[in-house]
Amino acid sequence: MSSAMRSATGGVEEFRAAIRDWLGEQLRGDFAALRGLGGPGREHEAFAERLAWERHMAAHGWTCVGWPEEYGGRGASIEQQIAFHEEYALADAPARVNHIGEQLLGPTLLDHGTEEQKARFLPGIRAVEELWCQGYSEPDAGSDLAAVRTRAVRDGDAWVVHGQKTWTSLAHEAQWCFVLARTEPRAPGARPHAGLSYLLVPLDQPGVEIRPITQLTGTGEFNEVFFDGARTPASHVVGAPGDGWRIAMATLGYERGVSTLGQQVGFRRELDALVALARANGAAADPLLRDRLVRAWTGLRALRANALTGTDPSLAKLCWSHWHRDLGELAMDVRGAAATLAAGEPYELDDWQRLFLFSRADTVYAGSSEIQRNIIAERVLGLPKEPRP
Template identity: 60%
Template sequence: MSDEAFRIEVREWLAANLTDEPRGTGGIGRENEAFGQRLAFARKLAAAGWTTLAWPVTHGGRGAPLSRQVVFHEEYARSGAPGRVDHIGTTMVGPTLIDHGTPEQQRRFLPALAAVGELWCQGYSEPGAGSDLAGLTTRARLDGDRWIITGQKVWTSLAHHADWCFVLARTAPPPPGGHRSAGLSYLLVPMRQPGVTVRPIRQLTGDSEFNEVFFDDAETEAGLVVGEPGQGWAVAMATLAYERGAATVGQQVGFQRDLADLVVVARRTGAVDDPALRDRLTRASIDLTVLRAHTLRALTEELPASPSVIKLLWTRWRQGLGELAMDVLAAGPADPADVERWQRYFLFSRADTIYGGSNEIQRGIIADRVLGLPRR
């Protein structure tokens, strides 16, 4: 089958199976929206084999090449299908276990991940260790056949829905003169137990998709450490790399739809008659084309520090579109629904340059790995 024939297959399946209930819901800054309907649709995707498109056939996936992964994510975004509720599990945890998990861990977790039978969240950031992740203070000690975990995580997306959390915790002190990342372990921790408390964080948008998570002598089995104890940093970095794969192309299709919608609003408010605003709308379209071209090149050529470059490009683009939207709305009378949507977009986009590794950290990675500049 050619990639174009595959594109038709994806498009036809989505047209036949996507109903109006979850269409257009969820996404960046709207993770709580229509959650039940989105979960049901994710399980429908799973039953058809779409959620594990990139997984190897030996682990229940389709083993699709990168080109078909890109096609799927493009068509998914174009169809208006809802934001995925299973992306942390199928895009991050699944590939991590396939590459770094034990056979026992794979047998235990991969079938439920593939079926969207269990939902996951990420236990990395802490109040004093966000971008400086190696400075985390959550600790875990082995007590017989159990790990006992104590500490706090923050900005944990969808923790209030999650069944499991992959937690980076310190299990041993770093060696003298060694990097602080030594001694960290990657643990798989059940969320529904007495030692775990989840508290929502209210955002500027009024929503609360992020959470604080407290571990007070929470437990998990001794065998649920991925990789060797104390060597979890490499596993944690691999998980982040899986997150920034072909799905980013679909994300950019969503950006294109956002821009097209803003142009419609600009016509309603008369903003397109302002040469400066019209120029900014045009520039946003050009920049998005450049972002897509760079992303496709980075995915196929494995350019150094490319995830950091892409993160810098898309976060500044989205923040710029949010700022532009405020000026478009100010150009003339606007529909209340447009005002609500674009105010939410603007407010949430302020966080884009912070979460997922702040832009300052991304620039440091580029300076170190690409430019060879000395570290401070």
């Protein structure tokens, strides 16, 4: 066992020091230019180079650190995983390109996949050789995920998929998509999520069309994905056919896991830069703006405390998404009238404008705020469910 691997079984501070030292050594030379690149609204930045960086991480055993060692991970504890994500963000390392595979599908397969599925898909995720996207939302089924209309029909030893997904992050870069599809007709009086299945579908095949969606930021990391007779082997269903809702909810739980602590380091960096801007341009002298900056500071510390104590994932998502959206609005007010002017032709945005525009989506993607409030009310507080038509 290497010294780096042994650190995963040692103390948290030893593990933290190992990843900090490795990042300090490796983010040099050609990789030094990648610092700070990528992330929400900026996924187009140096994507090929960031992919090469992440494969470099994989070659040195720094991907999938929380996975069991038998599946290529380091078996890192929750505390060590927190340390990893925080140190990665503190190093200003480039945004990860394999988050959906490593943080969402990988844990789903570890907990719910067959051994054959684990053997087929986990090595490609760990090595960053196969990228994944999430096929949940549809034009008429975003927050109401149980209303998905994409359907899959069994045809011999394959599933045949027809339908449309939207807001599919990085589908244009991915080779695979995990798709929530209806495989059984909805029976009268049945629960809306009954009969859904969780399928693993290859994207590079006839019957799949991917169209990037141009966002307010001018970038196109979200996509529409059309399935018209796309096929995937019958064995590529996670869990039992018809049990897709349970698997899909498990995936959403992983999405809101410890990696959000690294996200909060990025939030802190944005807030620190905004405070510096407010001091430089005089906005900090405005008592109302100064009060909002203080509220943002205290709110960020509340986010961290909640994450460390294992707050319900829906509550955590509700809190961070509103905090970040409010930070975008605060940035525009700190900048004043200059915030309304593009930095250049034809539509060049600065970092504050991009933050404001992209953060409008924070309260929608990965579960809208309205749905999170319903989940908290019904499943956490035990309140009566809303009447449904």
